[in-house]
Amino acid sequence: MQLLTIGAFARAAGLSPKALRLYDEQGLLPPAAVDAETGYRFYDPDQLERARLIAALRRLDMPLTRIRGICELPPDAAADEVGRYWAQVAADTAAREQLAAVLVGRLSTQAETAPAPHLTLRAAARSVVGLVRDTDEDVAYAGTRLLAVADGMRGTAGALAAEAAVAALHRLEARPGDDPGALLDVLAAAFDDADAAVRDVARRDHGQRETARRDGDAARAVTTLTALLWTGSHTGLAHVGDTRAYLLRDRGLRQLTGDQSWVREQLDLGRLSHEEAAVHPRRSLLTAALDGSGRRPDLALHPVAAGDRYLLCTDGLWSVVATATLRTVLCRCAEPGQAADELVAAAYAAGAPDNVACVVADVVAS
Numbered sequence: 458m459q460l461l462t463i464g465a466f467a468r469a470a471g472l473s474p475k476a477l478r479l480y481d482e483q484g485l486l487p488p489a490a491v492d493a494e495t496g497y498r499f500y501d502p503d504q505l506e507r508a509r510l511i512a513a514l515r516r517l518d519m520p521l522t523r524i525r526g527i528c529e530l531p532p533d534a535a536a537d538e539v540g541r542y543w544a545q546v547a548a549d550t551a552a553r554e555q556l557a558a559v560l561v562g563r564l565s566t567q568a569e570t571a572p573a574p575h576l577t578l579r580a581a582a583r584s585v586v587g588l589v590r591d592t593d594e595d596v597a598y599a600g601t602r603l604l605a606v607a608d609g610m611r612g613t614a615g616a617l618a619a620e621a622a623v624a625a626l627h628r629l630e631a632r633p634g635d636d637p638g639a640l641l642d643v644l645a646a647a648f649d650d651a652d653a654a655v656r657d658v659a660r661r662d663h664g665q666r667e668t669a670r671r672d673g674d675a676a677r678a679v680t681t682l683t684a685l686l687w688t689g690s691h692t693g694l695a696h697v698g699d700t701r702a703y704l705l706r707d708r709g710l711r712q713l714t715g716d717q718s719w720v721r722e723q724l725d726l727g728r729l730s731h732e733e734a735a736v737h738p739r740r741s742l743l744t745a746a747l748d749g750s751g752r753r754p755d756l757a758l759h760p761v762a763a764g765d766r767y768l769l770c771t772d773g774l775w776s777v778v779a780t781a782t783l784r785t786v787l788c789r790c791a792e793p794g795q796a797a798d799e800l801v802a803a804a805y806a807a808g809a810p811d812n813v814a815c816v817v818a819d820v821v822a823s
Contacts, residue, residue, distance in 0.1 A: 459502075466500035475753060476515075477508075483521050483753055485511060485528065489787045498643035502506055517543065519788035541722065541744070545755075548715070550622025551639060552756045578817035580604055581794035582799050587773055588809040592616065594680075595771050595814035596623045599793075600630045603818045605684040606700045608771040610677055610746075614658065617690045618680040621654035622747055626684055640693035641756045644686055648695050648747075651682060679748045683769055685818075694762055697753040699745045701775050704759070705766040705781065711785040713757065741772070763822040766793075770800070773811035779801045793817040 467474045480486040486497035514524045527535045580599035594609035594616040605623045609615030659678035681698025699716040719742040790796035796817045804813045
């Protein structure tokens with residue numbers, strides 16, 4: 458088959474010769490042949506499909522390193538990876554959109570209005586061992602500005618990872634009330650600290666792995682983490698894994714986080730129904746967690762209103778207690794502590810096969 462010059466191949470692929478030279482340098486799309494005297498590149502027409510794929514992925518602003526990995530995958534796996542990338546882009550875009558709305562509202566000239574009521578946060582946390590567990594890797598924290606839940610991988614290392622991740626966020630309590638425009642940056646930096654704390658746990662744990670394996674406790678230092686930081690007018694939410702955050706407003710319950718799990722991906726791709734996902738043997742398999750590798754959280758900014766009630770919880774609660782029951786308990790109970798106790802009781806009534814951790818917090822006008 459006759460080879461194409463770089464110019465002819467560029468036109469056929471919808472790329473520029475400059476882009477083709479860059480992709481050659483990056484090892485993404487090397488030419489089929491290079492003239493030994495002139496250095497001129499020639500391409501095989503069979504390379505057009507790969508070139509067009511690269512061009513399409515670049516139009517999504519996908520980094521070249523990620524494109525390289527996708528190009529080496531079979532079609533089904535490549536499709537899944539593109540879906541994961543775009544879901545992350547959509548989440549990041551939504552977070553920026555929320556931040557832009559806050560900035561526009563703050564910078565716009567507005568008519569004088571009556572002063573907003575002073576709001577405070579009142580919260581309670583619970584963490585208990587499940588009915589069929591003998592160790593607790595869940596952590597729940599409720600402060601005056603910070604709420605957090607974490608669920609470590611089963612075993613000593615996972616428990617230490619969850620504790621270290623939440624402890625790394627405690628410094629946020631001492632910060633002055635952050636401007637909403639800076640809130641997500643503050644949370645992102647705090648999650649970097651939490652990930653570094655998990656990495657330190659993993660390093661300390663490394664020398665104990667063989668003993669742990671012999672004892673049947675070989676879990677790695679890995680944890681989920683969901684945290685909410687309060688400013689008085691907004692909450693910043695940061696999330697990695699399948700611990701969840703919900704908002705109860707006007708008696709309607711809304712999930713604020715998206716599970717980073719294998720079954721969630723299969724649901725989004727239409728490969729599982731909700732009924733199949735609920736009982737699938739891989740329903741606990743995470744696609745993201747804090748493990749010291751630099752994982753960035755999903756971030757979101759939410760305005761608050763008097764009467765809002767937040768629930769943060771591990772999968773030991775939401776996986777066994779129906780959403781309708783969560784809503785009923787949160788609507789019925791007057792105090793955060795009472796609601797937290799009843800949610801734990803509901804998990805126990807459902808068998809509590811996993812540990813249970815939850816935080817309930819009310820936005821109160823004072």
